[in-house]
Amino acid sequence: MSETASGYDATNITVLEGPEAIRKRPGMYVGSTGIRGLHHMLFEVIGRSVNDVLVGGGGCVDVTLTRDGGVRVTDDGPGVPVEAAGDTSSACLETLLTRTHPGAGAGDRHTASWSVYGMGPCVTNALSSRLTAEVRRGQTLWVQEYSRGTAVAPPAATGPATGSGTSIAFWPDAGIFDTTDYSYAVLAKRFREVALLNRGLSISLIDERPQGGVRSVRFQYPDGPRDFVAFLDAETGAHVTPDIIAFEREDARMAGTVEVALSWCGGREEEVRSFANSVPTPEGGTHADGFRTGVTAAVNTHARQRRLLTTTDPDLTTDRISRGLTAVVSVKLDSPEYEGATRGRLGGGATVHDCVEQAVRDHLGTWLTQHPEQATAIIGCIVQETSLN
Template sequence: MTEYDAAHIQVLEWPEAVRKRPGMYIGSTTERGLHQLVFEVAGRPVNEALAGRAGVVDIALMSDGGVRVTDDGPGIPVGVDADAAGPGLEALLTRFQAGARHGGRHEAAMSALAVGPCVTNALSSRLKAEVRRDGVRWVQEYVRGASLTPPTVAGPATGSGTTITFWPDIDIFGTAKCSFAVLAERFRELAFLNRGLDVSLTDERPQGGPRAERFRFPRGTRDFVAFLDEPAAVPVHLDVIAFEREDPRMAGTLEVAFRWSDSREERIRTFANGRSTPDGGTHAAGFRDGVAAAMTAYARAHRQLTLTDDDFDADRISEGLTAVVSVRLDSPEFHGATRGFLGGDTVRSQVAEAVRAHLTAWLEGHPDQAAAVISRMLQGIRRA
């Protein structure tokens, strides 16, 4: 028999544990993993902004391969007051889950991983943190997760906030580069789902000069539906039907926006606690149930469906429908490792009930637009 005792157990401390098996923490050492590094650092300031403690979050892809994330919040606690005021700078950058967000319903979930910025630090050849707090500017630098010095006073500060700049380690990521388009898509999505969020993304790498986009959408999911609509499509009704509702029975909130156009495509995007759920789930099913029930009842009451006509079902309502369905739950029931499908029977029934009630009221209050939507559905049935 092979002898096995404590001498055979290898214990990897931070940051070696992360650097030895980076895929366990960020999923990949390709471009996707680089984006995860950005999201782990950006998660904290994004939630500071949503809580009203910061105004703007700026992300810059630098020409030398680094990434700079800046906010104008109160600044991460530093020094002797760190523990009292929250996770301090060193804890945030060297400990798992120190201040990392778990994607509760009042927070923006940057990803399904949420391991915290310490992982970004461990997988960067160099990281520099600058904190502006209480009139003092603090600076600390790291190399591959190890601090060179404690946080050091570098002079007076103008304003407040935090800037974290990191350079992904090429020994781990090779020649992979962050995609401006992929990052822009995610930050745009977050801004649509969180009306209080103001994010700018700048790419300083192009030889022709930097390009930048700012993501701020005061109308939230209404703007999201307009963005998703096919540019050449003609809306069947001008209004985007939208509402928000708190429902204690499912311990959460629901936000829905939708509109029909003359397109033959369906564009329905669903989210749970800010995470995309590409595989759908009970919130998606509940939305379809509610729309089908409201449209069927209204069409029958106004004799646009006869007694021999079938009810509108999920397939019949979907042609030309663009929708955003977002739930925020205290205890979401995600299925699968990637959290792409939302479970929970209560969610389905409550979403269906809310959608049916709101859509019914909208149809009754907009008879001309209601007739146009039902006519659109009947045309689709006849074509089929």
């Protein structure tokens, strides 16, 4: 059919750009217009704040759910550069809030990823009925307001400021989302996870909405994954406080670091949590597989050396060794590779697997040698479980 006959030409094509494109297809940018998308909208903003303070070695990020249905995210980072101030050495405020940044959530070993979509705070801006940004930088307070992703006016200096940092307050558009009611429990769980995986980071969650009064919680953990394992053990109701084995190693081969904490509490199923750049990987992947291989090798080597297994005994299997095991396996990579769009499983080939395996085998093996009584007790429980089954 000819173009003339069909009546189809360039006038039939509509080009959507900026906030209009995001508002037209919000699911492409935050996953859905339900509660999951609502949370991702916040994660795009808090992710920027967390990474700002992490790059500086740690700091505070405060998230407030306001009585009028808004959310305010405040950090004590360096403050987003403001174009009107003449500082264009990095992305300025208006660029941050009006242009998508594909892959902004991917991060590197020095940052924490929050969102699968990773398009940046401009998505939050476009999907909000209004947004206000305040920047404390160079002893000046800069303010800019937006309406449905469009700037009401340029950034304006409104007075002096003490310290530095950025505050972004936004109100999700009720005409786009099925609900604008954030889940305190869901946010608290994710904030706790990220704080546990990143030493030096402090995240608070303040909820002004309850009629009975404000509720709040602050998450900060000096021992990182070691604290994470202690938290998981406490959640399972462990009646004894087990020894927690923890270590961190940097490996140039995988361009990143691996951090592991683990303990054994007999008589229950394993609880192994794995993360890549602070993103949960519920389907595991190369880091989780390398961890299990390393644990199995270290335990069997020690058991043979200490004659806790006879020459006729078969090696202890990974399934048996994992019985009662609690562990957190966290890798932070410059270029993480995932299998699938949802980042549920880490890829990266044999390199990540081998680096994690070697680190676990070396450090766990050393710990078992240096703590013979605890090692004998742990392996004895594993052998007993094996004989009973």
